[in-house]
Amino acid sequence: MHIPDGxxxxxxxAIYWIIAIVAIGFALRWARENLDERNIxxxxxxxxxxxxxxxxxxxxxxxxxxxxxxxxxxxxxxxxPWAAVLxxxxxxxxxxxxxxxxxxxxxxxxxxxxxxxxxxxxxYAYKALKGVGRIPAIFLAGWASIFLAAIACAIEMAxxxxxxxxEGIIFMGLYHAVIGVIEGVISVxxxxxxxxxxxxxxxDWVSSNKQGTLNTKQEVAx
Amino acid sequence: xxxxxxxxxxxxxxIAIVIAILAPFLASSNPDGLESTAESLExxxxxxxxxxxxxxxxxxxxxxxxxxxxxxxxxxVILVVMVMLGLTKLLxxxxxKGPE
Numbered sequence: 001m002h003i004p005d006g007x008x009x010x011x012x013x014a015i016y017w018i019i020a021i022v023a024i025g026f027a028l029r030w031a032r033e034n035l036d037e038r039n040i041x042x043x044x045x046x047x048x049x050x051x052x053x054x055x056x057x058x059x060x061x062x063x064x065x066x067x068x069x070x071x072x073x074x075x076x077x078x079x080x081p082w083a084a085v086l087x088x089x090x091x092x093x094x095x096x097x098x099x100x101x102x103x104x105x106x107x108x109x110x111x112x113x114x115x116x117x118x119x120x121x122x123x124y125a126y127k128a129l130k131g132v133g134r135i136p137a138i139f140l141a142g143w144a145s146i147f148l149a150a151i152a153c154a155i156e157m158a159x160x161x162x163x164x165x166x167e168g169i170i171f172m173g174l175y176h177a178v179i180g181v182i183e184g185v186i187s188v189x190x191x192x193x194x195x196x197x198x199x200x201x202x203x204d205w206v207s208s209n210k211q212g213t214l215n216t217k218q219e220v221a222x
Numbered sequence: 223x224x225x226x227x228x229x230x231x232x233x234x235x236x237i238a239i240v241i242a243i244l245a246p247f248l249a250s251s252n253p254d255g256l257e258s259t260a261e262s263l264e265x266x267x268x269x270x271x272x273x274x275x276x277x278x279x280x281x282x283x284x285x286x287x288x289x290x291x292x293x294x295x296x297x298x299v300i301l302v303v304m305v306m307l308g309l310t311k312l313l314x315x316x317x318x319k320g321p322e
Contacts, residue, residue, distance in 0.1 A: 035314070036314070051238070055291075059252055100276070104271055176255050198226070
């Protein structure tokens with residue numbers, strides 16, 4: 001859902017840019033307080049993986065396609081929506097500047113939708129749902145992050161006068177309800193994959209490591 | 223960086239690069255959700271405000287060659303990792319300079 005140039009009038013673009021810049025400020029503060037030699041490598045490779053997988057468009061019905069965004073995944077793994085804002089901002093800036101994926105005038109709006117809304121919806125959806133079980137909660141958080149980011153995008157497009165409100169919400173909602181399944185599935189797979197090799201790097205609320213009194217890796221490390 | 227973290231970075235990068243190699247061959251070229259919505263609602267296509275060096279992950283002059291996409295995506299993967307590591311190092315250093 002990378003918005004291109006020309007879909008949002010410049011004065012509205014400026015508003016999204018300001019929101020994005022403020023959010024990036026908070027994200028950098030989060031990074032300064034929470035990142036260290038232990039977890040920086042995971043964040044860096046996840047950012048690279050997200051960049052790559054955003055190019056892997058998967059076909060959905062109605063001659064459309066969609067790809068993973070990754071904000072919910074990052075927010076869950078690092079226990080902070082600001083982590084998602086940081087990663088998605090860097091990915092979106094490089095995509096816009098170098099690959100023409102998402103317009104530079106719309107960059108602020110793209111950071112708002114995919115980074116901020118995606119990250120916060122993913123974080124709080126997982127928080128609300130983790131009682132039902134880790135795997136369904138990750139899946140639903142991923143799904144909701146895409147779906148609500150798309151609804152926000154449709155509302156922005158209506159405000160911009162580019163899409164009519166009702167039709168925009170129906171089409172964007174329909175397509176992204178399906179694309180959200182891709183997001184949910186890949187998010188679950190990535191968390192389980194990291195959990196199996198480096199559960200110590202996952203935030204406690206999503207790691208299987210927390211009750212692990214008999215963790216072989218820690219035994220070996222001793 | 224200790225061995226465990228080096229393995230993590232190497233393993234993670236290997237996965238990202240495999241995706242980067244596969245994507246130009248496997249990815250659907252159908253419009254994405256936003257583009258499809260724009261088409262359905264007959265919104266005209268718009269022009270980018272500036273020419274990016276590798277538009278649409280293709281090397282200019284060889285747009286139809288998927289290997290151009292592979293090279294673009296691998297370059298992007300490396301750039302993202304470098305920016306992330308550089309940025310976090312920068313923030314870490316600033317933290318070190320501050321009062322303990």
